[in-house]
Amino acid sequence: xxxxxxxxxxxxxxxxxxxxxxxxxxxxxxxxxxxxxxxxxxxxxxxxxxxxxxxxxxxxxxxxxxxxxxxxxxxxxxxxxxxxxxxxxxxxxxxxxxxxxxxxxxxxxxxxxxxxxxxxxxxxxxxxxxxxxxxxxxxxxxxxxxxxxxxxxxxxxxxxxxxxxxxxxxxxxxxxxxxxxxxxxxxxxxxxxxxxxxxxxxxxxxxxxxxxxxxxxxxxxxxxxxxxxxxxxxxxxxxxxxxxxxxxxxxxxxxxxxxx
Amino acid sequence: xxxxxxxxxxxxxxxxxxxxxxxxxxxxxxxxxxxxxxxxxxxxxxxxxxxxxxxxxxxxxxxxxxxxxxxxxxxxxxxxxxxxxxxxxxxxxxxxxxxxxxxxxxxxxxxxxxxxxxxxxxxxxxxxxxxxxxxxxxxxxxxxxxxxxxxxxxx
Numbered sequence: 001x002x003x004x005x006x007x008x009x010x011x012x013x014x015x016x017x018x019x020x021x022x023x024x025x026x027x028x029x030x031x032x033x034x035x036x037x038x039x040x041x042x043x044x045x046x047x048x049x050x051x052x053x054x055x056x057x058x059x060x061x062x063x064x065x066x067x068x069x070x071x072x073x074x075x076x077x078x079x080x081x082x083x084x085x086x087x088x089x090x091x092x093x094x095x096x097x098x099x100x101x102x103x104x105x106x107x108x109x110x111x112x113x114x115x116x117x118x119x120x121x122x123x124x125x126x127x128x129x130x131x132x133x134x135x136x137x138x139x140x141x142x143x144x145x146x147x148x149x150x151x152x153x154x155x156x157x158x159x160x161x162x163x164x165x166x167x168x169x170x171x172x173x174x175x176x177x178x179x180x181x182x183x184x185x186x187x188x189x190x191x192x193x194x195x196x197x198x199x200x201x202x203x204x205x206x207x208x209x210x211x212x213x214x215x216x217x218x219x220x221x222x223x224x225x226x227x228x229x230x231x232x233x234x235x236x237x238x239x240x241x242x243x244x245x246x247x248x249x250x251x252x253x254x255x256x257x258x259x260x
Numbered sequence: 261x262x263x264x265x266x267x268x269x270x271x272x273x274x275x276x277x278x279x280x281x282x283x284x285x286x287x288x289x290x291x292x293x294x295x296x297x298x299x300x301x302x303x304x305x306x307x308x309x310x311x312x313x314x315x316x317x318x319x320x321x322x323x324x325x326x327x328x329x330x331x332x333x334x335x336x337x338x339x340x341x342x343x344x345x346x347x348x349x350x351x352x353x354x355x356x357x358x359x360x361x362x363x364x365x366x367x368x369x370x371x372x373x374x375x376x377x378x379x380x381x382x383x384x385x386x387x388x389x390x391x392x393x394x395x396x397x398x399x400x401x402x403x404x405x406x407x408x409x410x411x412x413x414x415x
Contacts (some may be wrong), residue, residue, distance in 0.1 A: 003403055014367060
């Protein structure tokens with residue numbers, strides 16, 4: 001009997017001590033969170049400078065305002081802090097959109113032209129917001145480049161070619177399958193809450209993967225492989241969920257975006 | 261921890277029994293990284309001394325139980341750390357470093373430190389021929405090590 005009582009006491013003591021110590025915010029005490037935020041912030045500056053240099057960003061047009069309106073709506077309906085998202089519209093015929101560290105959400109005019117309706121555009125934006133919310137950009141960079149190199153880049157110790165290579169990776173290649181799926185399914189949830197039709201996400205992928213007339217500039221879809229399979233699991237995930245889609249843009253707002 | 265002075269081992273018995281506790285220090289640095297090493301070492305030591313006197317068997321068994329019970333906790337800490345290190349980085353991964361992880365590791369250090377100090381104390385006392393019985397591990401050794409007939413017989 002004595003060993004059993006002692007054993008229970010031993011286990012209880014261990015877990016009580018663990019639970020008690022878990023109540024202390026060690027992350028704050030050791031400034032761990034601040035260090036990671038600081039690294040991300042520094043990296044964000046270096047990467048954004050390298051990317052935006054020479055790229056043709058569009059400022060102050062109705063298209064900018066409408067795109068921001070769409071992003072803000074998706075964020076506010078899904079508890080994402082809109083102040084941390086920086087929306088950028090770039091003049092580029094490539095069908096592409098991506099997220100960069102520091103909450104930079106980049107959309108190319110080519111992508112807007114390729115969408116047939118606001119829900120398709122919302123699907124792409126929601127997918128990128130999914131990557132943002134799950135911090136996939138930092139996780140991916142650490143996984144593919146390594147923390148030590150990222151620390152060097154943030155401190156300005158790495159040369160421009162290294163930074164350029166990193167930018168190229170972030171803008172023209174996909175995340176791993178699990179991250180893509182996570183962002184896809186999250187996008188469905190975001191769209192449902194924001195009153196968009198999430199079927200548009202699957203439609204957009206089917207459409208682009210089937211359309212052979214847009215081969216070279218099809219970056220967003222080519223960097224997101226197995227589109228048909230993704231469209232299928234998106235449709236499966238939507239299943240019988242209640243879709244309460246409502247028009248978002250006025251006709252002139254959508255036209256302003258399309259004509260940019 | 262209690263000390264009993266009824267059992268009177270000879271000098272050789274005290275030395276061998278004390279070595280069982282010292283063994284846990286020798287493998288400590290390896291055991292911290294790969295906890296199973298500590299358990300294997302104490303099991304081998306117990307197996308090698310299982311037919312010797314009661315005093316030796318009892319103390320090697322107490323050491324073995326202390327390792328056996330700590331190994332699952334140490335192993336969880338070890339694999340949790342490995343998972344954090346190899347799933348991206350300590351900051352940006354699916355399982356990043358967290359307050360729960362730090363609390364677990366501190367708990368682990370406290371328990372291992374207590375075991376370390378207790379082993380050090382026991383090694384000194386047992387070397388002097390004083391029988392030391394630990395909380396939990398002592399009653400377990402009492403339960404499984406009852407045969408006193410071999411006492412003094414094979415030393």
